[in-house]
Amino acid sequence: MNLITSLTKIKTRITSVRRVYRNTESILGILLVMPLLIWLLGTILYPLLSAIRLSFLDVGIIGTGGRFVGLENYKYALLSPEFWSSLGRSILWVLGNGVIQTVIAFIAALILRQPFRGRSFARIWIILSWIVPTVVVVIIWRWMLGTSGGIINYLLVTLNIVPSPVGFFGSPGTAFISVVLINSWRWFPLMTVILLAGMLVIPEELYEAAKVDGASSWQRFKNITIPALQPITFVLGLVGTLWSINVFDVIWLLTGGGPGSATTTLPVLIYHTAFKGYRLSRASAISVIFGLILLGFIWMYLRFLGRSQEEKE
């Protein structure tokens, strides 16, 4: 037997085995993904639908009410100044967090991209503030920013930057800024790692070539790094916004939404309405409106930025 025919035989056998193997794939594939799918349908889709239903009823505390009231809850939400001011704060929250985290994460990723000893250690442990429980984050910062015994106030007073300890959570403006900064401290490491991942796959030759052509480091950053990171920043802009607008516990545990309502974003308003004001249906209506606003945002983001993204590619 010559070599060619035996090789062909082996090849046909490989294809046939592969075919049999691949044929069972469809059933198996669907079977294996089912547990997760059913879990998510049961705990995300079903609750969402029941939230919509609840928003048309007049349930206060659980087990009471249940009459159909039409759009009453929506009317109440849309006519209440708290809803609009909370929406405004949520937008401000997302923008503030977005800008601060992006800037810090970019700088941090550039620092961690360089070669230095202990680099892998730094790249791993930078993520620490993202993985500790939020309640620990809250304790850390309430402790450090406290008016008596707080190290930051001590430093500020000793260095004569302020005349007397600042009550960071005491006035509306400083409270909001403090909470944004603390939340950014918690989240920027994740953004850093993701940006760093994008930077590390940019071919080194690009930079070398640009260097030969006499490009400054700023020009290299602007003309190579930034464009190469576009696909990642595009996704990060969308996902990061959704992650950030959802933040509740950092705000709630630091300020409870106060002073007054200075840090009451929409998630805080929903929680407060449902579980402190005992208005489940009203809070449901706010959730539904909130969800619709987010859907609108996602649609616009993909439509306008997604298109320019495609044009660039």
Added chain:
Amino acid sequence: MNTVISVRFLRSLAIYIPVLLLLFIVIAPFYWIFTSSIKTPSEIIARVPTLFPSSFTLQHYIKLFTSSDFPNYLLNSTIIALFTMAITVIIATLAAYSLYRLRFPGRNHLFRIILITYAFPGVLLLIPLYMMMTNLKLVDTLWSLVVVNVTFAAPFAVWMLQAFFRGVPVELEDAAALDGANHFRIMTHIILPLTSPGIASIAIYAFLTSWTEYIFASILIISDLRRTVPVGLAGIIGQYQVDWGLLLAGATITTLPVLFLFGLVGRHFVEGLMGGALK
């Protein structure tokens, strides 16, 4: 000669100072709570803070474990986290095998739907999940939190597994199939061993997600006996006279398992985050 050395020295300073500053920003606050938690109450609230503790006491830890409900909270949180971890690992690994290694109609749609849920704002589910748990008579049970935590951990876990599962060469599977191995054997003997760092990472991710969860634990648990650590500590924060020593000791104990688990798989964990980000 001297100028060469000093240029090199300056260059390394320019690299190391930003690195140290960055690590300082992230890590220094933890140093500060750990060291403060072993100070005596008077040193804790002293007007001039001490960078290195001048006193040493374990009284806050003793108080935490003997005259507060903290041990109970710790036990509850651990039970919930372990169950969350086990369920997440099983369903996310099966789904990842299916989505990244098998081909079937509708796969890409499923893949997208599952990935979208990792950005899903959980606060929208707050009220309906609370109603659902009430109807299922699961309110005030640890199970309710296991269910919720798996929902929030699993989609992100599938996303993190991407880098690990896509990294296994198809040829390995084909070769095994040629030798007569079925899908089950291929999964247990080839895919799972090769992706075990990823699976360890998502196990830790699921544990940490559950360990940190506050919002659902604060509404789904009613009796003090079943509270979790975050809700328990938040209760101490909420008191009029905050016992800082107790709180800092509590924060330290809560952070220790995080440090330990992350120390074990941190490298793979960050690898998974980075790999997922590129796909």
